[in-house]
Amino acid sequence: MTRFELHGAAFRRSLSAPWTFEGVELSLPPGVYGLFGPNGSGKSTLLECMAGIQSLGKGTARFVLEGRTLADKRFRERLGYVPQQFAFYEEMNAERFLTYAAGMKLIPAHLVPDRVTEMLEQFSLADYRKFRIGALSTGQRRRLAIAQAMLNDPHLLLLDEPLEGLDLEERTNVMERLHELASYSVIVIASHILTEIEHWIERVMFLADGRVEGPKTPQQWKTSLLHESVRGGAAFPPEREPTLEDVYMSYIGRRGDRHGT
Structure with missing residues (x-):
């Protein structure tokens, strides 16, 4: 469990x-x-x-x-964790950074090279393994941050x-x-x-x-929105299924109404 x-x-x-x-x-x-x-x-x-x-x-x-x-x-x-703003060692290359992160996660040393290679390949970073992190694009850096979080199969x-x-x-x-x-x-x-x-x-x-x-x-939230809309006398437009964004906007709006905003 x-x-x-x-x-x-x-x-x-x-x-x-x-x-x-x-x-x-x-x-x-x-x-x-x-x-x-x-x-x-x-x-x-x-x-x-x-x-x-x-x-x-x-x-x-x-x-x-x-x-x-x-x-x-x-x-x-x-545990694997990716904060919104991830702090990298900019001068490290991608491969070295993942190797360092694997050590911090206490992954057995004999497993580290294969695991690092696997993560680089899974996140389309294998061609950039020797690139300095500071030279990577925003998307590449984001994928590298996620790769480090998944190194230890959390x-x-x-x-x-x-x-x-x-x-x-x-x-x-x-x-x-x-x-x-x-x-x-x-x-x-x-x-x-x-x-x-x-x-x-x-x-x-x-x-x-x-x-x-x-x-x-998501379907339970959408069904709740439809029921609340009908009870309130303003049925959701029948020509389309509500999206999660519709549910979110309704939820935030109802929270604001309760607090007088």
Whole structure:
């Protein structure tokens, strides 16, 4: 059994600051999850707390693998994480960087060369393995960041805006690689790109005003929108199926109405 859990989770920057999020309850088995919310809603902070980079102010986080709760070194060995702004060693070449990252992840030395080569090939970076990172394009750097996160075949993979700067073909390749992990790994993608990736995502969570709702399947969210529209007397246009972006805009609008905005 693999599962990531948050119970009563809350975070704030200081004792005098408002809660960035509060009362978050999640229990995530393997699969691909999308985390959506407005800019500044706390998506990146939530991922940092899930990764153990930030400490929760209240509540608990727990990652269970094969019936055991992992913590500290054992947790980090099974974690992959890509922040929105990834800090590279610009003078390293791509191959050297992945080799260095493999060592930091405690991958056995005899496995590192083949694993590095595999990641370079999977993310179309093999021809650039000797290029300085500082000379790579934005898309190549983004793919390299994702490659380092997947070096250790993680069971918990957290990605913050991983598709930013990638063209459609590159996005498709990245999502295909993620789906290869999804049968046994919990994968959470924080993103503002909804319509282009909604068919890749198995469950969706929305974060706004410090609250997380979901996860639900995209179809469950769309069905909820249709039901709410009918109850409100303003049925969704029958000529088209609602998109996840329609659901998102409705969700954010309803949150604003509750708060008088």
